[in-house]
Amino acid sequence: MYWINVETRPGKGYPKNWETQGGWFTADRNNIPLPNINEDYGAPWEYNHHEVLKTEGGDSQASNLIPSPVPSGSNAYASNWDEDVGKGTFPNSYYFYLPRICNHCTDPPCLEACPRQAIYKRKEDGIVLIDPKRCRGYRYCIKGCPYKKIYYNPVEKISQKCIFCYPRIEQRKGNFCAAQCVGRIYWVGYAEDANSNVYKLVNKWKVALRLHPEYKTEPNVFYIPPLSPPTYSFAGKLTTSPRIPIEMLAKMFGDTYDQSYDQRVARIRQISDIIQSEREKVSSGGSSELIDILISRSETERFQL
Numbered sequence: 001m002y003w004i005n006v007e008t009r010p011g012k013g014y015p016k017n018w019e020t021q022g023g024w025f026t027a028d029r030n031n032i033p034l035p036n037i038n039e040d041y042g043a044p045w046e047y048n049h050h051e052v053l054k055t056e057g058g059d060s061q062a063s064n065l066i067p068s069p070v071p072s073g074s075n076a077y078a079s080n081w082d083e084d085v086g087k088g089t090f091p092n093s094y095y096f097y098l099p100r101i102c103n104h105c106t107d108p109p110c111l112e113a114c115p116r117q118a119i120y121k122r123k124e125d126g127i128v129l130i131d132p133k134r135c136r137g138y139r140y141c142i143k144g145c146p147y148k149k150i151y152y153n154p155v156e157k158i159s160q161k162c163i164f165c166y167p168r169i170e171q172r173k174g175n176f177c178a179a180q181c182v183g184r185i186y187w188v189g190y191a192e193d194a195n196s197n198v199y200k201l202v203n204k205w206k207v208a209l210r211l212h213p214e215y216k217t218e219p220n221v222f223y224i225p226p227l228s229p230p231t232y233s234f235a236g237k238l239t240t241s242p243r244i245p246i247e248m249l250a251k252m253f254g255d256t257y258d259q260s261y262d263q264r265v266a267r268i269r270q271i272s273d274i275i276q277s278e279r280e281k282v283s284s285g286g287s288s289e290l291i292d293i294l295i296s297r298s299e300t301e302r303f304q305l
């Protein structure tokens, strides 16, 4: 159970192929499958680090690491199964990372799906929570969530999910995964707070998009689509095409549920142009609010709560 997971794209994601499993937005709600506990989440395994890394007489070759149990058959899967695999052929191979937490959606189908009214959205900050005392583990919420960000805990026999570290948010601190991220890739704030950097990235500079807005849940996590270096032509010359195909990004990211595919492609191109032009401004000695936000390091710059 990973309340946050980081997927490599292209890849199947976690749980496996979650984008094809459906959710409450699909017409036939009765036929949405539950992720298969073994095949889609995989079986966790341990490595013999204690043997391989011991110093006296030990042989600390990575090749001596043996997983136990050895992943095999249909259970051979894990949250990082596709890590860094990507697509394309050298020198034009590519991949990028997609961190995923619960989107604390504005219109959360997990909440709608629960017959026990165990799921609620807090008025004060929009965080979506499961009341563990009301949950009976029916798992309709897992079927309802198209992002598959609710997990069944077979020990507690209840469903569980990311709580957006609400006790920290109440203290106006950033959620833990955002605060601890060494890449400092997260900004946290309220969408309507015009002074927050989240507002500036989403509404002022318009460089952040939703993941699969066509699921119609109005997810509240936004992503800046990845930039990538240009491809090399067969003759070894740099082209003007980005290595990560824009078409692939447009299938994942957009502004609203009713945007057409062509509009999404145009937006990805526009965002790339905006960032590129602001970078050039800074390279030639100027300043840019957007680039300042994108390279911000301190928590006060990244979290406005």
Ligand code: SF4
Binding pocket: 101, 102, 103, 104, 105, 108, 109, 110, 111, 128, 144, 145, 146, 147, 148, 149, 150, 161, 217
């Ligand atoms: S991402 Fe899924 S679990 Fe989270 S609020 Fe949206 S529908 Fe519910």
Ligand code: SF4
Binding pocket: 003, 004, 101, 161, 162, 163, 164, 165, 175, 176, 177, 178
């Ligand atoms: S916001 Fe908090 S609860 Fe949610 S994934 Fe990040 S660290 Fe975990």
